[in-house]
Amino acid sequence: MKRFRAFVVKEFYHIFRDYRTLLILFGMPAVQLMLFGYVITNEIKDARIAIYDPSKDIVTRMISDKILSSGYFILERNLNNIAEIESAFRYGEVSLAIVFEPEFAKKMEKNGTAHLQIIGDASDPNTANILVNYASGIISNYLISINSEKVPYQIIPQARMMYNGELKGVYMFVPGLMAMLLMLISALMTSLAITREKELGTMELLLVSPLRPVQIIIGKVFPYVFLAFIDAIIILVLGNTVFHVPVLGSITLLLAESFLYICMALSLGILISTLTSSQQIAMMVSLVALMLPTILLSGFIFPVENMPWILQVFCYVMPPKYFITIIKSIMLQGNGLACVWQETLILLGFTLFFLMLSVKKFNIRLA
């Protein structure tokens, strides 16, 4: 134990002497969270639109007012003819156009129907979709409000978004970022720390010493459990204070699950370091084999359900996917272990699997 302590003390010296890495370790979660929280957002605010209104009557004016006062849209320009629509889109002046047909109010009065066209800029399909939905929502609300006296029956659907009432994107990013950053710090940093000893030749010295291989590995990994844990807390606190992402469930459970995930990522890092002998390769493997799948195949940004089945199969062997499910469930839905025990078991399984594999590899190396 005394030997082990001496070893861990040395590891902390390495980490604290290398303040650039330290800066990355603690600066990264903050910067990433701010980036994801503020830059990548699905919420629409102040989208610029154009309106072509040849009728200019009371109904079209009411509808335009409703749209413009919703807070989602601002009027970029009033169009004078149909041909201007194309050019407004082409020069990127507007992202949505509303086109009323001539004599709108009169037709509505006489025929009971009038036509209105909503044109979106689908060169950015997600945004276009959201904008079109918002605009049609506003119009149907208007319709309901003017018809309420005339129609004998009506169905008023009331949608409520559970767990994230304002549909904030950051609710999704905090769990995703936790999964990504903990993976990065744990797996990448440990694989680098271990391969560095190999490169410097000090690994031989350690192996010649009475320290057992297991002690060496645990000693190398131990400080990163600590650092990753601090990062997890930074992300949670920032998410809570800056972006008001709640933690509805038990914080203890959340931290325990994070601990399990960190252990899983660390064992992956150990595995990588037993397979490679240079820091560069370890870094490439960690980045390519871990980071990209964590971002793309974990349900962090893109929903797993929409992927082709072959990719879905990959998703199911990605440990981050389960961690994201777990923390979303605890943070946003306030669930307890009863709801996430399956995912927890899967993570535990991954951890043991990676550990066993790396112990086996390590032994082969010694033989």
Place this chain on the structure above:
Amino acid sequence: MAVSSENIIIVKDLVKKFGSFVANDHLTFEVRKGEIFGFLGANGAGKTTAIKILCGLWYPTSGELNVAGYNIYTQREKVKQNIGYMSQKFSLYDDLTVFENIRFYGGIYGLRKKEISERSKSLMERLDLSAARDKLIRDIPLGWKQKLAFSVAMLHNPKIVFLDEPTGGVDPITRRQFWNLIYEAAHGGTTVFVTTHYMDESEYCDRVSIMVDGRIAALDTPEKLKFQFNASTMDDVFIQLARGK
């Protein structure tokens, strides 16, 4: 202390194969307690493989090995506690200070705090390093690093110290000083097992073994080897052996 007749390393029929390549082909030799044993050979002759097996870094394919009185297969931990090792690659931590390095190695060999502070003090005085106690290793000259690495490998008073090309890349004066340290260690009763490229260094050894293609081609004192091969220097002996296969 004189070389005793007691054997501290006993190797019998050591074989190490990597696939079909035989790195060590039935090595048999003994090293006596307190002697400076030179282990020579061209690159790829199997020196490093043998030294790694003796240190317990690799398992041999077959053969009997006894190091410092312990069986290498069954008593690895005992072997490790009783040997010191310094490799050709540099073996101190660049980002730790002189004292932190000493304390670290003392710590992993299980020395007590008091022992560490006493030994590190006398070590730094002996090497004239007291002023550099809190300097980072990366900031001190190579010659000092090498001497320090040797002293650190000796910190836990091992019975045997293995030096794998310890003097690579240092100037002749530092090499001379380094050999003084080796003599001191041997006088103190530590057995020194050293591999080297420099043939003049082999003259300083009590006995020398020369490896060619995974086998021991010659093993004796430098004087007897020179007499046997009718050569004036160890260099000649080595060249005759390497060519005369």
